[in-house]
Amino acid sequence: MLKEALQKGAFVKHCPCSPGSVPCGYFNLNLHSGCPFACSYCILQAYLENKTQGIFYTNWADLEAELEKFLTKNQEVRIGSGELSDSLAYENVRPSAVRVLELFRKFPRTLFEYKTKAIHVQTLLGVKETPGNIVVSWSLNPPRLIRDEERLTPPLSQRLQALAAIQEKGYKIGIHFDPLILFPDWRKHYRELIRRLAAVIRPERVAWWSLGTLRFPAELKKHIFKHRASQLLWGELIQGPDGKYRYFTPQRLELFAFVRDEIKKQLAGEIALYLCMEDAYTWKQILPGMPTDEKSVNRYLYESAARPGK
Numbered sequence: 313m314l315k316e317a318l319q320k321g322a323f324v325k326h327c328p329c330s331p332g333s334v335p336c337g338y339f340n341l342n343l344h345s346g347c348p349f350a351c352s353y354c355i356l357q358a359y360l361e362n363k364t365q366g367i368f369y370t371n372w373a374d375l376e377a378e379l380e381k382f383l384t385k386n387q388e389v390r391i392g393s394g395e396l397s398d399s400l401a402y403e404n405v406r407p408s409a410v411r412v413l414e415l416f417r418k419f420p421r422t423l424f425e426y427k428t429k430a431i432h433v434q435t436l437l438g439v440k441e442t443p444g445n446i447v448v449s450w451s452l453n454p455p456r457l458i459r460d461e462e463r464l465t466p467p468l469s470q471r472l473q474a475l476a477a478i479q480e481k482g483y484k485i486g487i488h489f490d491p492l493i494l495f496p497d498w499r500k501h502y503r504e505l506i507r508r509l510a511a512v513i514r515p516e517r518v519a520w521w522s523l524g525t526l527r528f529p530a531e532l533k534k535h536i537f538k539h540r541a542s543q544l545l546w547g548e549l550i551q552g553p554d555g556k557y558r559y560f561t562p563q564r565l566e567l568f569a570f571v572r573d574e575i576k577k578q579l580a581g582e583i584a585l586y587l588c589m590e591d592a593y594t595w596k597q598i599l600p601g602m603p604t605d606e607k608s609v610n611r612y613l614y615e616s617a618a619r620p621g622k
């Protein structure tokens with residue numbers, strides 16, 4: 313179910329983050345919306361009338377003009393297309409990734425990121441010269457959660473194969489462990505996920521790696537109940553000042569610290585970790601020594617990805 317439309321608003325938007333959280337300076341590029349995957353935690357269920365209806369914006373001349381203006385004014389920009397959709401979920405039925413890539417080839421100082429759970433990477437693999445400013449990121453969870461929470465997404469093994477091929481082709485890689493979810497034996501499952509990833513990933517190719525625990529606004533609750541096998545309510549959740557449900561702080565700290573330590577243990581080399589939608593207190597506990605102002609966080613991640621050899 314795909315539709316074309318004109319983007320009547322802005323294509324480029326500052327990532328809204330969450331009140332009270334440390335923002336990372338990211339920008340979203342709204343090229344399309346809707347997603348064919350049926351993730352139980354997906355916020356699009358609450359935001360979009362028909363989440364599975366893919367809408368592609370066709371006014372590319374406006375997009376190019378807006379980008380040109382924005383990128384001449386802003387330096388060290390990290391921008392991606394995975395906010396209102398999965399960047400590559402429709403790539404097998406309506407390819408657009410290479411067109412986007414060619415657009416960003418003209419802006420080599422800008423880092424563009426595809427964020428996906430999909431495996432449709434053939435078009436990106438077919439590009440003759442891989443630009444140095446493109447990051448292809450996978451959102452990953454243990455197979456048990458893929459089965460229960462990300463029902464229509466490709467299995468982990470296929471995502472890892474796609475990741476390996478993209479890495480081999482010379483693209484930078486991004487990883488998103490978001491949402492991290494508490495469920496029975498979560499330590500064992502996350503340790504095993506990181507072990508499988510470590511067997512594939514070359515740490516020096518990793519632009520950045522985000523960690524974010526489960527969070528959702530109250531409106532999403534009724535959608536979660538439709539997912540009968542969901543584990544989302546296994547951990548205890550509390551509503552925060554921003555209205556979103558999250559795990560209690562000690563549980564979030566435990567989850568973050570465990571995953572951080574496993575990543576450090578199992579992957580040699582420096583990996584630029586950051587937290588998504590977390591407050592300064594949590595940052596200081598989990599990533600001590602890291603700055604918590606937006607400009608410095610963005611610079612840290614930008615420089616990590618732009619480092620020669622990445």
Ligand code: SF4
Nearest residue numbers: 327329335336588589
């Ligand atoms: S931390 Fe997450 S939500 Fe906040 S600005 Fe960055 S990407 Fe956006």
